[in-house]
Amino acid sequence: MYLLIINPASGGGAGQRTWQTVEGLLKSRGIAHEALFTRSLEQAEAQVLHALARREDWRAAIVIGGDGTIHSVLGALRRRGVPLAVIPAGSGNDTARGFGIPLTIEAALDAALQDRCLEADLLSGSGGLTLTAVASGFDAQVAVNVNNSRYKRLCNAIGAGQLAYIIGILHTLLTFKPCRVSVTLDGKEQAFEQAWLVSVCNLPSYGGGLLICPQAEAGDGLLDVCVVHGCSRGQVLRLFPTLLKGTHVALPFVSMLRGRSVAVHFAQPRHAIGDGEPLGTAPLAVRCEPGALRVLTPLAAAAQVGAAEAGSCQASG
Template sequence: MFGFIVNRESGNGYGKKVWSQVESTVVKRNIKYVVRFTERPMHAKEIVAELLEKDVETIIVIGGDGTIHEVVNGLVYKNVSLGIIPAGSGNDFARCLGVPLAYEKALERIFENRPQQVDLLNLGERYSLTVAGIGFDGQVAKNVNEALYKKYLNFFRLGSLSYAISVLDTLRTYKPTNMQITVDGKKLDFADVWLAAAANTTTYGGGIKISPLSSHTDGKLDICVVHGLRRGKLIRLLPKAFKGKHISAKEVTLLKGEDIYISSDPPVLVQSDGEQVKQTPLHITVEKRALTLV
C-alpha cells in the first residue's frame, strides 16, 4: 500500500494540483493507498509515524525539499521506501536523484519500484538530504523564506528564481567571517569565509552546482569553502556555480570526509535542504545507506 503525504501549499498551491492528478491515476490503476495532508511545520514527520503503523510499503511525498526533509527525518533506517513527486520551488533533491520534475514521470518511476539506498547528513538534531550551507547560504535561506516575492514567483512556476534574487539581496550587506573546519580530525583555519557547504548531493538553491563532484551513495561528504575574496570577485564567481565551474578558482577549497566540525567567529546561520536550522558551531557526520528511495 502507498502512503501519500501531500503539502497542498508547496509551490504556491501547485502541490494541491499535482495531488489531484496523481490521485486520479492511482484510482484508475486500482492501487490501494492512504493520503494525509500537512497542516503545519513539522507535521509531515508526525504523519510518517502514523503511516508506519498502517502497513504502508512506500511513503510518497508530494511537495518541495522542505516537506521531503521532514519526511526523511521520520524514515531514517526504516524498512519503508520513499518516493518523491516534486512540487516545490527548488526541488534540488529530486534533481540530484534524477527524479523527473513532471509528476506523471515521477509517478511512473515510483511504480517501477527500483529501490536504491542513499546517504544522509546527520546534523545532530536532524538529518539532511542535500546540502548544509553555512554562512552566506544560511542568511540567503532565511531571507528567501521570509520574502514576499517567493510566493509570486512560485505562482508562475519560477520559484527557483527566488534563491537567485535573495543571493543578490544578501550580497549587499553580508560580511565574511573566519572559520575553523575539522575534517576527520584534521583542523584547518580559513579567513574571510563567505560560505562553507557540506554536500551530500551536487546542487542546491534551485540548481546551483555548489559541489559538482558529490555523490549521495559514496559514503562521504564534500565540503566547498569559498574564502579570501572581495565582494566584487564573489559576484563574478557566483554565476559559474550554476554549472559547477567555480571550483577551479583559487579562492575555492574542496574537502572530503565523513566527520566534519565547523566553528566560526562570530557565529553564522546554517541552512539545510533550504530550511534555516541553527547557528555555528556545527557537527556533521555522514549516515551511510540510511534511506531507501524508489
C-alpha cells in the first residue's frame, strides 16, 4: 500500500493536475494506494503521522508537490521509518533533481514504484528537519521575496518556476546590504567580512537548479557550506549565472567548507530558509544526521549498491 501525499496548490496548481494524472495511472495498473490531501504545510506532519499510524504495511509515502511539501513531512516519515518517493510538482523541484528523479510524471511514478532506495542524510536544527539546504542571507531573502510576490504565481502558471527566482535576485539585489558573519564548523570559528550569504547544503542545488554546492552528496554524512563574501553588487550579479554550472566555487570571493555541524551568526538579523521554507532570522545551528531518511530513487539501481545499502524499501512500520 502506498500513501500519496498531495499538495494541490503546489506549483501554482500543478500538484492537483499531477495528481489527476497519477491517479489514473495507479488505477490502470491496479496499485493499492490511499490519497491524503494536505490542508496546509503547518498541519501536514500531523496529518501524515495520523495516516501512517493506521496501518503497518506502507511501502512508501509518495509526495506530489514541491520541496516545501516534502519539508513539511520529513519529521513524520523519519519517525515512522517510511521511505520517501517524489513526483515533482513544485516551483524548484530540487529534491527530485538531487536524487535523479525524473521531472516527468509517469517516469517519476515508475521511480517511486521500483522499490529500491538510498539512505539520505537530514539537516537538523531548531527549525526542524531539512533535506536540500539551509540557506541564510541574500539567497534566503530572495526566497522570502519570491514567496511573497505575485510574479511567482505567474511564473508557475507558465511553467517557468526558475524565472521567478531570477526576478527575485534582481529585486533583492537593489536593497540587500552585506555584513560580517561568523561561521563555526565542527567547533572551529571563521569570520567573513561583508558576507552576502551562507548556505548549508545536503544536495547540490536549490532555487530551481542553482548548483550552490555542486559537490554535495546526500549520503556522505557531511554538510557542504558555501560562503559568498567581500564582493560588490556587480560581482554578486555576475555570480548567479555561474551557479547554473557550479563554476562559482573557483571565484576568490566564494569559500567552500565541509563538516558535520555548523553555526552561523550574522552581525545583523538575516532571514534563513530550509527547503525554501522560512526559518526566521535567529542565528543558525545545523547538524548532519547521517542516513536518517530512505529515498526511492533511480540512483539506487545506478549505483549498484549491495542489499545492505539499497535493498528493499519495505517499511518497518
